[in-house]
Amino acid sequence: MIANTFETVSNEDVTTWFKAAHLSKFPKNGGACIKYKDKQIAVFNFEREGTWYACQNLCPHKMEMVLSRGMIGEENGEAKIACPLHKNTFSLKTGENLNGSLDAIATYPVKIEDDFVYVGFVD
Amino acid sequence: MKTIVVVGNGMVGYKFCEKFVAQPESALYKVIVFGEEPRVAYDRVHLSSYFENQDAKALELAPRSWYETHNIDLICNEYVSDIDRDSKSVETASGSNYTYDTLILATGSSPFVPPISGVEKKGVFVYRTIEDLEDMLAFAKALKTQKNNPKAAILGGGLLGLEAGKAVMDMGLEPHVVEFAPKLMPRQLDKRSSNVLQLTLENIGIHIHTAKATNKIIGEGQITGMDFGEDDSLEVDMLVISAGIRPRDELAKRCDLNVGIRGGVVVNEKMQTSDPNIYAIGEVALYNQMIYGLVAPGYEMAEVAVNQILHKNDVVMKSSIDMSTKLKLIGVDVASFGEPYMPADKGLSIIYENKTKGVYKRINVSHDGKTLLGGIMVGDAEDYGILHQMYINNMPLPDNAEELIVGSRGEGGGSAFGSVIDLPDEAVICSCEAITKGQVCCSVIDDGNETVKEVAKATKAGTGCGGCKPMITDLVKESLKTLGKTVKERICEHFNYSRQELFDIVKTKKVTSYNNLLDLVGEGNGCEVCKPVVASIFASIYNETANRQETIQDSNDRYLANIQRNGTYSVVPRVAGGEITPKQLIAMGRIAQKYDLYTKITGGQRIDMFGAKLHELPLIWEELIEEGFETGQAYGKSLRTVKSCVGSTWCRYGMDESVSFAIEIENRYKGIRSPHKFKGGVSGCIRECAEARGKDFGFIAVEGGWNVYVGGNGGANPKHALLIAEKVDKETAIKYVDRFIMFYIKTAQPLQRTAPWLDKLEGGITYLQNVIINDSLGIVDELDKEMQALVDSYKCEWKEAVETPEIRERYTHFINSDEEDENIEFVSLRDQKMPKEWA
Numbered sequence: 032m033i034a035n036t037f038e039t040v041s042n043e044d045v046t047t048w049f050k051a052a053h054l055s056k057f058p059k060n061g062g063a064c065i066k067y068k069d070k071q072i073a074v075f076n077f078e079r080e081g082t083w084y085a086c087q088n089l090c091p092h093k094m095e096m097v098l099s100r101g102m103i104g105e106e107n108g109e110a111k112i113a114c115p116l117h118k119n120t121f122s123l124k125t126g127e128n129l130n131g132s133l134d135a136i137a138t139y140p141v142k143i144e145d146d147f148v149y150v151g152f153v154d
Numbered sequence: 155m156k157t158i159v160v161v162g163n164g165m166v167g168y169k170f171c172e173k174f175v176a177q178p179e180s181a182l183y184k185v186i187v188f189g190e191e192p193r194v195a196y197d198r199v200h201l202s203s204y205f206e207n208q209d210a211k212a213l214e215l216a217p218r219s220w221y222e223t224h225n226i227d228l229i230c231n232e233y234v235s236d237i238d239r240d241s242k243s244v245e246t247a248s249g250s251n252y253t254y255d256t257l258i259l260a261t262g263s264s265p266f267v268p269p270i271s272g273v274e275k276k277g278v279f280v281y282r283t284i285e286d287l288e289d290m291l292a293f294a295k296a297l298k299t300q301k302n303n304p305k306a307a308i309l310g311g312g313l314l315g316l317e318a319g320k321a322v323m324d325m326g327l328e329p330h331v332v333e334f335a336p337k338l339m340p341r342q343l344d345k346r347s348s349n350v351l352q353l354t355l356e357n358i359g360i361h362i363h364t365a366k367a368t369n370k371i372i373g374e375g376q377i378t379g380m381d382f383g384e385d386d387s388l389e390v391d392m393l394v395i396s397a398g399i400r401p402r403d404e405l406a407k408r409c410d411l412n413v414g415i416r417g418g419v420v421v422n423e424k425m426q427t428s429d430p431n432i433y434a435i436g437e438v439a440l441y442n443q444m445i446y447g448l449v450a451p452g453y454e455m456a457e458v459a460v461n462q463i464l465h466k467n468d469v470v471m472k473s474s475i476d477m478s479t480k481l482k483l484i485g486v487d488v489a490s491f492g493e494p495y496m497p498a499d500k501g502l503s504i505i506y507e508n509k510t511k512g513v514y515k516r517i518n519v520s521h522d523g524k525t526l527l528g529g530i531m532v533g534d535a536e537d538y539g540i541l542h543q544m545y546i547n548n549m550p551l552p553d554n555a556e557e558l559i560v561g562s563r564g565e566g567g568g569s570a571f572g573s574v575i576d577l578p579d580e581a582v583i584c585s586c587e588a589i590t591k592g593q594v595c596c597s598v599i600d601d602g603n604e605t606v607k608e609v610a611k612a613t614k615a616g617t618g619c620g621g622c623k624p625m626i627t628d629l630v631k632e633s634l635k636t637l638g639k640t641v642k643e644r645i646c647e648h649f650n651y652s653r654q655e656l657f658d659i660v661k662t663k664k665v666t667s668y669n670n671l672l673d674l675v676g677e678g679n680g681c682e683v684c685k686p687v688v689a690s691i692f693a694s695i696y697n698e699t700a701n702r703q704e705t706i707q708d709s710n711d712r713y714l715a716n717i718q719r720n721g722t723y724s725v726v727p728r729v730a731g732g733e734i735t736p737k738q739l740i741a742m743g744r745i746a747q748k749y750d751l752y753t754k755i756t757g758g759q760r761i762d763m764f765g766a767k768l769h770e771l772p773l774i775w776e777e778l779i780e781e782g783f784e785t786g787q788a789y790g791k792s793l794r795t796v797k798s799c800v801g802s803t804w805c806r807y808g809m810d811e812s813v814s815f816a817i818e819i820e821n822r823y824k825g826i827r828s829p830h831k832f833k834g835g836v837s838g839c840i841r842e843c844a845e846a847r848g849k850d851f852g853f854i855a856v857e858g859g860w861n862v863y864v865g866g867n868g869g870a871n872p873k874h875a876l877l878i879a880e881k882v883d884k885e886t887a888i889k890y891v892d893r894f895i896m897f898y899i900k901t902a903q904p905l906q907r908t909a910p911w912l913d914k915l916e917g918g919i920t921y922l923q924n925v926i927i928n929d930s931l932g933i934v935d936e937l938d939k940e941m942q943a944l945v946d947s948y949k950c951e952w953k954e955a956v957e958t959p960e961i962r963e964r965y966t967h968f969i970n971s972d973e974e975d976e977n978i979e980f981v982s983l984r985d986q987k988m989p990k991e992w993a
Contacts, residue, residue: 052970060669060680061705061712066971079669079679095721096967096977100709104681106647113682115709115717120682132209 036070037087037137038153039126045140045151054148062112064088064099065150072139072150073099075123077110083141084123085150090114091134098136156183158463159244159254161234161405163189165198166436166452167260168215173460175224180464186227186252188234188244191283194218199449199618202321204287213284237409239429256431256463259406259419260456263399263437263447268309272371278393281318290394294325297391303328306392307380309368311338313481315396319360320484322394329360330390332380334397336365342479342490346507347532350514354486354533357512363388401438401445414440423470425459433459441471449618450585451475457588476546476585480531480538486512487535492528492545493518501527506559508533515559517541519551526551531559539583539625540574547581574625575632583625586618594626598633606630643903646683648676653687653829654901660691668692668706686711687904690791693827694899697944699951700790701961710789713965714952715771720978720989723771724764725751726788727778728824731798731816731836732759741781749774752986758795758833760786765987767974772962775952784824785952791905792827793834796820797845801838802855808838810855815884816844819853822888823895825948829902829911832895833867847875850908851891856880860887864894864922865912873909876919879927889938893926896937 051065051074059078064071071088084103088096093116101115103123110123121128126135140151158174160167171187174180189195196213204213221228233247243253265280267273277297279290297304306322308315311333323329331338337348338355352362370381371393379389401418412420412428418440425433425441434440435455437447446452454471461469478491493500496518506515513533520527526545531538541558543549552558577583579592594615603609606627610616616623643652651659656675665671668688672680685706692698700711710716715723727742742761746753749770751763766774775785788794798816802808816836823834835846837854846852852863852875859881866875879890894908902911915921924930926937955961967975979990 056969058705058964063969064967066968066973071968071975071977077679079672093719095719096975097717097721100712100717100721102682102685102705102708104648104683104685105679106681108678110679111681115712116719116721118682132212 037089039135039137040139040151040153042140042151044153047152047154048142048149049152051148051150054143054146057148060103062099062101062103064096067150067152068154070152071096071099073112074141074148074150075099075103075112077103077123080105080110082110083143083148084110084112085139085141086112086121086123086126087137089136090116090119091128091136092117092119156255157253158183158185158256158258159252160185160187160258160260161244162258162260162262162402162436162438163187163191163195163228163230164260164262164436165195165215165449166262166456167258168195169453170258170260170435170456170459171221171224171226172216173456174463175226177460177464183463184227185225186229186254187221188232188246189228189230190233191285192231193284194221194228194230196284198282201281201284201287202317202324204284208291210284234405237405237432239409239432242431254431256433258459259427259432259434259438260436261402261405261438263401263445265395266398266400267395268368268397270368270371272373272377273395275371275373275377276375277373277377277391278371278395281314281321281394281396287321290322290392291325293392294322294327298326301391304391305330305389306394307332307388307390308394308396309380310396310398311335311362311364312341312396312398313339313479313483315394316355316360316483318394318396319355322392323358323360323484327392330388331355331360331362332366332368332388333362333364334367338362338364339488342488342494343530343532344495344516346505347514347516347530350507350509350512351483351486351488351532353509354512355484358484360484399437399445399447401440403438406434406438414443418445421455423458423473424462424467425455425471426462433462435459442473442475444475446475446477448477448479450588451477453586453618454588478542478545478585480535480542487531487533487538489531489535489538489542490529491538491542492526494528494530496527504556504559506556517555517559519555523555524551526555536624539622543574543577543581543583543625547578549577574628583629584615584618584622587614587616589613589615591629594629595633598630599637604630604634604639645687645904646681648672648678648680648684650677651675653691653904656688657691657694657900660688661695666692666696668703680706683904686791690827690829690904693792694944697825697947699825699949699954701951701954701958704961704964708791711791713768713771714785714789714955715766716789718764718989721975722764722978722989723766723768724762724788725766725771725774725778726756726760726762726786727783728786728820729760729795730820730824731796731813733813733817734760738781738783742778742783745774745777745781748777750987752983752988756788756795759797760788760795762788765980765989767967767978769966769974772956772965776956779950779953779956784950787825790827791830792825792832793820793823794831796823796834796836797849798836799838799841799843801836805838807841808855809857810838810860812836812838812844812853812855815853815860819888819891822945825951826895826899826944828895828899830905830907832898832908834891848872849875851875851894853887853891859883862887862890864891865908865919867907867909869907871909875909876912878919878923890926892941893934893937894922896941897922897925897933 049067057063057076062073062075073088075084101113111120113120120130121136126138142149195215234244235247236245265282306327307330308318311331319329319331366382369383372379381387406419419434421434421439436452480489501520503518515531517529518527577591581591597603597609597613616626644650686708689706700707704712746763752765756762796816798812801812832850835844835849835852837844837846848868854861862879863875864878980987
C-alpha cells in the first residue's frame with residue numbers, strides 16, 4: 032500500500048536533511064513537489080505566514096500524487112492544504128483531515144539554509 | 155436516591171437520557187442504561203450513510219464520555235433477560251441483578267421476517283444495526299470476487315426498503331426492490347405518486363418489482379433466487395429483508411404486562427404500562443392501538459415519560475400523533491403529511507403531475523376550500539415545510555389553493571404562502587425535537603444567537619432529520635432583520651463581505667493583488683474558498699489571465715487544464731460554434747496521436763483530449779497554437795462554448811445563419827471569467843436543434859429576428875432559459891446578452907450559475923428586463939463599456955504561457971528532478987486508453 036510509505040517526521044527525529052532545491056524554485060503561497068528517494072513530497076512556502084511546510088504528495092482519498100498542486104490556506108489560524116481533486120483539506124501542522132474523516136497525511140520538517148530548502152527525513 | 159433503569163439504548167432510549175439529565179431535579183436520581191448492542195446509541199435514521207463512509211463514529215448520538223459526564227451508567231453488550239415486578243428488579247443475561255424505582259422500556263423493534271421458506275439461507279439479511287450492515291458489506295465483497303454483476307434484492311418497498319436498495323447499489327450490486335403491494339411506499343403514497351417515484355428510481359438503476367408475493371427463497375444453502383409462484387422468479391445472489399418492524403415486547407410479555415394482540419406494550423397517555431412503575435416509549439410502545447415507527451413521536455414519548463417521572467403530570471401524549479414525514483430517498487424528495495389520500499366525502503384533491511420531471515404533488519383540501527387536510531409530494535418537496543405548517547396550524551388557505559403546488563418562478567409577486575415568519579409562535583418547526591417557531595426566534599432575539607449553527611446548538615432545532623433547516627434559516631434571517639441586523643453573505647472567515655461587495659471594493663480601490671486585498675479588507679492568510687473568488691473578480695475587472703497570480707487560482711486554472719482522475723490533464727482547444735475544418739481535425743488528430751491522448755467529442759461540440767501529463771501540456775499547446783488553435787477555457791469558470799445547429803446555410807428549415815452567429819458570439823465572450831461557467835446556444839429555427847434554451851443564454855431565429863433567452867442550464871437541476879426579448883435584430887440581441895452577462899458577473903454569488911442567480915433575483919425576469927432593456931437602474935452604459943473592455947482585451951492565456959519561460963517552468967512534476975510521476979498508470983479501452991482504476 033503506497034500510503035504506508037509516508038510517516039510523519041518530527042524535527043527532533045531528523046537524521047537526514049535533504050537539500051531539495053533553491054528557494055526561488057518554489058512558488059510563493061503555493062506548493063511544489065520534490066522527489067526524495069522514492070518518495071514524493073509536497074513543499075509549501077506559506078509566505079504570508081512566514082512558514083514553510085512539507086507533507087506527502089499523496090492524497091489519501093483517491094491515492095493520487097497531487098497535493099502539491101492544491102491551494103494552501105488557513106482555517107481558524109491553522110495552515111492547511113486543499114487537495115485539487117475534491118477539495119479535501121488537511122492541516123499542514125498535524126496532517127489531520129479537517130473537513131472529513133480521511134486518514135491523516137504525513138508531515139515533514141523544513142528548514143532554509145543559505146537560500147536552499149531542506150526537508151527532514153529519518154532515513 | 156432513586157434509581158431509573160432504562161432498557162434499550164437506541165435513539166429513543168438515548169433521547170430519554172438526554173431530556174432527563176437536562177432537568178435540574180434529575181440530580182436526585184441514578185440512571186442505569188442497558189444496551190444490547192456493543193456500541194453507544196447511534197443515528198439509525200441515517201444508517202445508509204454508513205455505506206458511504208463506513209464511519210460508525212459519525213453516527214454516534216453522543217460519545218461514551220457524555221454518559222460519564224452526566225453520571226449515567228451505560229452498560230453495553232448486555233441483554234436484560236427478565237423483570238421481577240414484585241421486587242422491582244431486572245436480571246441480565248450474564249446473571250446480574252439491578253433494582254429500580256422506575257423502569258423505562260425502550261427496547262424498540264426488530265425487523266419483521268415473514269415466514270417464507272428458505273429465509274435461513276446464507277445471503278439473506280435484515281437491515282437494522284451497524285452489525286447487519288457490516289455482515290452485508292462483507293458478503294457483498296466476497297460476492298463481487300466470485301461473479302460478474304451480482305444482484306441483490308430487497309424484500310419490501312417501504313421507506314426502509316428503498317434506503318436498503320440504495321445501500322446495496324452503493325455496494326456495487328444490481329439492486330432489485332420486491333414489494334408485495336401493487337405500489338411503492340404503500341403506507342405513505344397513492345398509486346400515481348408511487349408511479350412517479352418508481353420511474354425516477356428505475357432511471358437511477360434500481361429495478362422495481364411490485365405486486366409480487368414471495369413464496370420461497372431458492373438455493374442450496376446459499377440464496378440463488380426468489381420464487382413468486384406461477385413460474386415467476388428472480389435470480390438474486392443476496393436478499394435484504396425489510397418487510398416492516400415488530401416491537402421488541404418479549405420482556406414485557408415475560409413479566410405479564412399488557413400487550414396488544416399484534417404486539418407492542420400497551421401504554422396510556424402518560425406512557426405508563428399496566429404497571430405504573432414501568433414506562434414504555436418508542437417503537438415498543440402501543441399507544442392508541444398504534445406502533446409509531448418514526449423518530450419524532452418516539453422523542454415526544456421520551457419527553458412525556460421524563461415529565462411524568464418528575465411529577466409534572468400535565469405533560470401527556472396528544473391523542474392524535476402527526477405522522478408527516480419528509481425525506482430524501484436516494485436523492486429524490488418524498489414527503490407526505492396529514493391525510494395523504496382520503497375518501498372523497500371528506501374533501502377534494504388538487505393534483506399536479508409532471509412525469510418528465512419526476513414531480514408529483516397532491517394536496518387535499520376541505521370541501522369549503524378553506525383548510526388543508528394533507529398531501530403528498532414526490533420529486534420536489536421544497537415547500538413541504540410550509541405546507542406542513544399550514545396543515546398543523548390549521549391556517550387559512552389562499553383563494554387559489556392550486557398556487558400552493560404550481561407556483562411559477564420569478565414572475566414578480568411573492569409566493570402563495572406568505573412567509574414562515576407569519577406562522578404563529580407555537581407552530582412546531584422542528585418536529586423531531588419539538589421546537590416551535592417562538593423558540594427559534596427567541597434564541598435569536600433574546601439569546602443573541604446569529605447563525606443557524608448557533609441556534610441549532612442552543613435549541614437542538616434542526617438536529618434530527620434536518621428537514622426543517624430551510625425554515626430555520628429563514629426564521630433566523632427574519633429575526634435578525636427585526637433586530638436591525640442583516641445576515642451577511644460572507645465568503646469565508648477571511649473576508650466579511652459578499653462577492654458583490656468585494657467586487658466593488660476591488661474596483662473602486664483599484665486593488666490588483668490578492669495579498670493587498672487581504673491586507674486591506676480581509677483577515678488572516680486566506681483559503682481555498684476566497685482565493686479563487688478573488689481571482690475571478692480580478693479577471694472580470696482587469697481581464698487578467700490565470701497566469702499572473704497562479705497560486706490563488708482553482709486547481710484547473712492554475713495549470714490551464716482540467717485535472718482528471720489520475721492527476722493527468724485534459725486539453726480542449728476552442729472550436730467556436732462547433733465549426734472545424736478538415737485540416738484542423740487532422741492536425742488535432744496528429745497531435746493527440748503523438749502524445750497518446752484519449753479523444754472524445756464533448757457535449758459542447760468540440761474535442762477533448764485526455765491523459766496529458768503536466769510537463770506535456772506546454773508541448774502540446776505549442777503545437778496546437780502553431781496550427782491556429784486557441785485555448786478553449788474548458789478549465790475555467792468562464793465562457794465554455796456556444797453550441798449551434800447548422801442553420802440556414804445548409805438546413806432547409808433554417809430561418810437564419812445560426813453557425814455564423816454562434817462563432818461571432820463565442821469569439822466575443824471567449825476568455826471572460828465569471829462567478830461560474832456559462833454556455834450559450836444559437837438555433838436557426840424553433841425546432842431548436844442547438845438546445846439554446848438549456849443554456850445560460852440562447853438565441854433562436856424566428857420570422858422577423860431573434861428571440862433572446864437567458865438563465866437556462868442543464869446539469870443536476872435543469873432549467874429552461876426564459877424569454878427576455880422577441881424578434882430583435884442581431885445587434886440588439888447581443889447588446890441585451892452583453893448586459894445580462896455583465897450584470898450577472900457583478901452581482902452573483904461565488905459558484906452561482908445564471909439560473910439560480912435569476913431565481914434569487916428579487917422581481918425575477920421582469921426586473922431583469924427593466925434593468926437591461928429599460929435601464930431602470932441607469933447602469934446600462936457602464937455595463938456596455940465594461941463588457942466592451944473585456945472583449946477588447948482578450949488574449950489567449952496558453953499562448954502567453956508557452957511564450958513566457960517563467961510560466962513554462964511551472965509545468966514540471968518535480969522541481970528537483972526531471973523524472974515523471976511513476977504513479978500514473980493507464981489501461982487500454984476500446985483502442986484508446988484510460989486511467990487505471992482506483993485501488
